[in-house]
Amino acid sequence: MSTFRHKLIENSIYGLLYFCFALIILFLVIISFYIFKNSAGTLSLSFIFEYPRNGMTEGGIFPIIIGTCFVTIISAIFAIPIGISGAIYLNEYAKKSFFTNIIRLSIRNLAAVPSIVYGLFGLAIFVKTLNLGTCVLSAGLTLGLLTLPTIITASEEALKNVPAAYREGALALGLTKWQVLRTNVIPVAVPGIITGIILSISRALGETAPILFTGAAFYIPHLSLNVLDQFMALPYHLYIMSTQHHDISGVRGIAYSTAAILILITLILNIIASTIRYRYRNAFK
């Protein structure tokens, strides 16, 4: 009797967990299928490498892809060094006190601030106060701010997970704290740090709100290659094609293909993150 009950409980729990897992996969499959099905006919190599034509009703999205890459690179250049340095300071140098705990908590909370708030903040600080105008630089800095909390938190966790024995062993050899960090702590934390960076960047890449007021443009007939130019970006383009275009039903295919490209870029970034993590993890095992 009791064996039967144990089995029943075991199986119900297993069933419930399996169901939830299957549900997640199902949604993922449906979304991907739906997007790729609707982009059929539009999505092609030439869609990736051509400029939009005819009031964005034909052609490809090449300058839009470039715009997104450009702004993402600017945000990475800004956020990665500052984020990692901040994490190193917090985890290795900051005294454990009430004050540092408040700072840590605030950083965690910043990660949950709605992206539109970052957008407005970027507008106020970079566009207006620093007078950079709406451009790649303003938008990149705003996106950088958005990714900072995630980069700091992930890097701090990665540093925290480096075994104490590595630090002690190296300090006991008569090395300075920075030598130990540089050669025996940070390299061990690199896979975790890189994973955090790529995940936060791939999130930033898909954000619309932070770039909306800070640099993204409805349409530009050329490539944006100057940091002080406005630019077109994938998420904003998708928003335009879905809601703002004069012929929404006519550009459905372009909208879905843009979504597909955005998903593909995110997927590629995530694959790169996993590969790096895997490589490093197995480097010395």
Added chain:
Amino acid sequence: MNKTILKSDHFTFQYGNKVAIEDISLNINLKKITSIIGPSGCGKSTYLRSFNRMNELIGNVSHSGNIFFHNEDIYDSNIDVVDLRTKIGMVFQKPNPFPKSIKENILYGPKLHGEKNKSTLSDIVEYYLKKVYLWDEVKDKLNESAFSISGGQQQRLCIARALAVHPEVLLMDEPCSALDPIATLRIEDLMRELSSEVTIMIVTHNMQQAARISDFTAFFNTDESRIGRLIEFGLTKDIFTNPKKQDTTNYITGRFG
């Protein structure tokens, strides 16, 4: 007459408000092996880690009394703790090779201390691996991960790594407690050999080990207030055959601990 290299003078150490060891005065003799034995929690490791100031990494610790290294107070504000740890090396309880190759583990200290010459570096690898009798076992896989060798080999690698920065003293914190009996014996033989060149202080739970290898033995115990104190110190053969204190007799005959 033995020469003193390290001397603790009424040394007391505490974590926050909790006194771990109190009023310990002891002379450590040059190029001898001194074991510190005693039951768990008697402050042996705390005492050992006071000599290279590893305890203070935890933060919120304080001490009174002094520890002298060549008649210099190691807690003096003029002392460079990085320099101190170069001269007083340490081997830990669990083998802790770094996630690098066997070769890079040995070279880790020398490289960061500024050695750049390629042939000198490769001589260093061979010299220290031979010194810990590891060369023949690993000479064909110097570039493989240090995690790929056995626990006993890893511990010998860690000893070689510590020796490669030319310490005068080697602090060993239960270096064999994670090893099998054969690996333990090899480390003990190695320690006897090394004692002609470096001064060794070893914390051990294993009384036979202390009796086998050390020239001097210090016995630590705790009182009701859980504070570690030095009960008796002397030549190892005296401590084990003719202890003066009842506590020591009880411990070495296995009545507690």
